[in-house]
Amino acid sequence: MNRNTIIKMRILLLALLSVLTAGISTSLAGDIKQTADEIAVAYAARVVGDNNRVRLVMDFDRRIKFKTMYLENPDRLVLDLEETIFGLDGSSDERIRGLVTDFRAGAIAPGRSRVVLLTSVPTRVEKYSIKPQQKDGRHRLTMDIIKTDRETYRDAIFLQTGALGESGNVAYKGDRIRRDRKGRAKQFTIVIDPGHGGIDGGAEGSGRTIEKSITLGFAVALKRVLEKTRNIRVLMTREHDVFVSLAERVSFARRNKADLMLSIHADSLRQRQIRGATIYTLSEVGSDEFSRTMAKNENRADIFAGLALPKEDTAVADILLDLARRETGVFSVQFASTLIDRLSGRISLIKNPHRAANFQVLRAPDIPSVLLELGYLSNADDVKQISSSEWQASTSEFVSQAIVAYQRTHEIRNAFLHLRAK
């Protein structure tokens, strides 16, 4: 083997911690319900090879079962396995080369883990084996992955669809649907959506600050504040370190008949000097280049988790849907300006804090939806600030004031519509 193309990933067992380095990321399941004995451990993983073939080698504490799946746009090879803890010591700066351009491993749903290899061309698993190692009793998975042509690849995808479903059905679906009791006036419902989670860590800042933990921490703080106010039902798209697809976040809000959806993020920018909170609403076109790039990156979250891309939105031509979207858009903008009002002068905001872009998570046609970037993990001052619990506590207070203000206007409007209807 050519030494230059050897990628080593020394894997450590790190309790509930995830690391993202040099385009390689791993994350650990936070939603562990099994006892430690029941969870498999991956000690080591490496990819060795060139542009025609690579060998994936992973060491586990036991004989594991897995399924493979191929995905297109971009090309990915996915291994679905039982719940497994992965860790990466972060000291390795070797790059992924050859056929494999990105390697991720982590939780995908309760009790399930996943390894995703992003490949530069279509590939095929030539052969694999799992063998116990004499020296330490560990089980080594060796998988040879070779380059293949587009047609063969598509045939393989076509054949697997019947067996696994189009997206591999990995969206997290718990018993989270709460229905309104019959006969009661519908309570104002907000869905708080902590960005990223599980295998998808999101952005990374200094000191191993991971976006998925920041967003969850802030969402929990906000939920606590909101629950003190009466007449607001607060739901979250995730309450643990689990992966939830973008489509599932939107349909969660729709199933629960949310009146408002607030997605929380703390992304990273190439321009490290930029800092401050940003409030995004949906726009097909995008308000500026900066926002368009942001949405593009954000919409890639599912790709790195090994999900198939959603089907084209064929319903766009529907005129009723178009009207609904327009009305929803007006309310989204209304909430965005209320939010900016409450945050101005209290926390640092980016220049022109209201921006717009085509974020997939804001696309519910009937639910006003806003995405709040708390700040940017690429800026050292922002990292310090948004990871502090004092800042999170006071900021969640301001955000909740905006939600309450929005809820009031929402109720007045509903009462007015009700009167008119009589």
Ligand SMILES: [Zn+2]
């Ligand atoms: Zn994000």
